[in-house]
Amino acid sequence: METTPQILVVGSDPLLRGEIEAAVSALRRWRPVLHFVQSSRQAIEAARNRRPDIVCVQIEADPRSLKTFAEEIGAVAPGTAVVALYRPENLGFGENEHQIIIEAMRAQVQDFLRRPLTAPEMQQLLDRLLRRPAEQKREMGKVISIVSNKGGVGKSTVSVSVACALAKRLPPGKVLLIDASLHLGSCAPMLDLTPSTGLASAAREKARLDETLVRKLAVRHECGLDLLAAPIDAVDASDIDDEAMSRTITLARRSYDYVIVDTFPMLDGLIMAVLDLSDRAYVVVQNTVPNVVGAARLLPVLEHLGFPKERTRVILNNNFERAPGTLSVGDVEGRLDRAVDHEIPYQKKLITALNTGRPYVLHATQLFGFGKAIKGVVDELVTADLGSAPERATSADEQAEKKVRRAEPGFGTASNPRLAN
Numbered sequence: 001m002e003t004t005p006q007i008l009v010v011g012s013d014p015l016l017r018g019e020i021e022a023a024v025s026a027l028r029r030w031r032p033v034l035h036f037v038q039s040s041r042q043a044i045e046a047a048r049n050r051r052p053d054i055v056c057v058q059i060e061a062d063p064r065s066l067k068t069f070a071e072e073i074g075a076v077a078p079g080t081a082v083v084a085l086y087r088p089e090n091l092g093f094g095e096n097e098h099q100i101i102i103e104a105m106r107a108q109v110q111d112f113l114r115r116p117l118t119a120p121e122m123q124q125l126l127d128r129l130l131r132r133p134a135e136q137k138r139e140m141g142k143v144i145s146i147v148s149n150k151g152g153v154g155k156s157t158v159s160v161s162v163a164c165a166l167a168k169r170l171p172p173g174k175v176l177l178i179d180a181s182l183h184l185g186s187c188a189p190m191l192d193l194t195p196s197t198g199l200a201s202a203a204r205e206k207a208r209l210d211e212t213l214v215r216k217l218a219v220r221h222e223c224g225l226d227l228l229a230a231p232i233d234a235v236d237a238s239d240i241d242d243e244a245m246s247r248t249i250t251l252a253r254r255s256y257d258y259v260i261v262d263t264f265p266m267l268d269g270l271i272m273a274v275l276d277l278s279d280r281a282y283v284v285v286q287n288t289v290p291n292v293v294g295a296a297r298l299l300p301v302l303e304h305l306g307f308p309k310e311r312t313r314v315i316l317n318n319n320f321e322r323a324p325g326t327l328s329v330g331d332v333e334g335r336l337d338r339a340v341d342h343e344i345p346y347q348k349k350l351i352t353a354l355n356t357g358r359p360y361v362l363h364a365t366q367l368f369g370f371g372k373a374i375k376g377v378v379d380e381l382v383t384a385d386l387g388s389a390p391e392r393a394t395s396a397d398e399q400a401e402k403k404v405r406r407a408e409p410g411f412g413t414a415s416n417p418r419l420a421n
């Protein structure tokens with residue numbers, strides 16, 4: 001199972017960014033997430049925090065600086081491959097080609113890429129570096145984020161329910177829930193936990209944070225789930241920036257099979273850092289007109305920000321009892337112009353569960369209703385190849401049928417004219 005590779009690109013050449021973005025956008029098998037920095041100093045700091053799979057660095061005239069750089073990357077981010085980018089004309093290629101390559105190899109550079117970069121060469125490089133034999137390759141945990149641009153739609157309910165159901169299915173300590181809802185964290189009370197450490201402690205311990213410390217800062221729930229709780233006040237929350245978040249998730253995925261991230265309704269740098277590392281994002285939509293309209297705007301924005309459609313799934317959450325005028329799945333799909341992947345029904349016992357701190361999903365039947373819907377998400381997570389997720393979880397037949405349904409009168413935007421906006 002592949003994950004989304006993280007590539008850090010280092011160089012001050014203004015053409016480099018456009019060149020690498022063009023090559024990456026034409027890749028067929030890989031969907032890397034790119035980060036750019038200009039100087040070696042910034043690169044060391046970014047590598048320490050983000051632990052990218054690959055660092056691509058422009059070879060400057062003096063290969064000795066590359067040697068020092070590769071050694072420093074090896075120290076702060078063991079396991080990260082260093083790839084040297086070169087322009088043959090700048091190095092007088094042909095005259096001192098062998099010398100440059102020998103120096104670079106000594107400098108523990110794993111591979112080379114000739115500029116201008118091309119998609120086929122980039123593809124081969126990723127295949128070479130990232131498709132290592134299974135025994136060499138360290139299997140990374142999957143990062144799943146639960147997002148929406150509206151509040152109160154059920155993100156935390158979905159996050160806690162999916163995380164608990166997944167944890168129950170696996171041996172204890174395999175699933176971590178990160179409550180990244182910084183000022184509104186509700187996962188701990190939903191699980192009846194009162195942790196003294198959490199995400200803010202991880203941010204404060206940034207310099208010595210490793211996989212073991214992440215585990216220590218998390219608190220175990222009786223179902224086997226670990227929780228890295230949200231900070232309890234605004235002062236603590238201010239310690240958590242996007243780099244601290246990236247670092248925590250990157251380390252967490254090294255020791256947990258699944259990292260589920262509950263988020264808050266805003267697309268800021270912190271949520272972007274979460275999305276950059278997410279193998280899949282579940283967009284939660286509540287079935288009311290303002291919410292569906294909001295989600296219809298969010299989905300293309302996510303794509304525009306570099307989070308591909310294949311990695312998003314839509315959850316329609318009915319957190320209101322059905323009433324006259326309730327939107328149908330067809331209405332919602334028509335407005336979103338894509339299929340709803342999961343529909344979660346209204347479950348009034350969720351309120352009782354909130355007050356007792358006993359997640360409803362842990363004792364709900366999986367045969368129908370809320371328990372069955374959450375099971376559907378968990379089944380998808382454990383069986384899906386998240387690295388190359390299909391465009392939709394349903395079959396081609398189901399998709400065709402849904403298209404027909406949308407076109408029928410009474411479905412799509414026709415049944416609720418307010419959805420047309």
Ligand SMILES: Nc1ncnc2c1ncn2[C@@H]1O[C@H](COP(=O)(O)OP(=O)(O)OP(=O)(O)O)[C@@H](O)[C@H]1O
Nearest residue numbers: 150151152153154155156157318319345346347350
């Ligand atoms: N399927 C459902 N049936 C009934 N009630 C639900 C359902 N889903 C969520 N709720 C209720 O809706 C309310 C909001 O849910 P939740 O806190 O999960 O939303 P949220 O998106 O995390 O909110 P915020 O943006 O404030 O973090 C809660 O009271 C929750 O119990």
Ligand SMILES: [Mg+2]
Nearest residue numbers: 155156181186
């Ligand atoms: Mg919430």
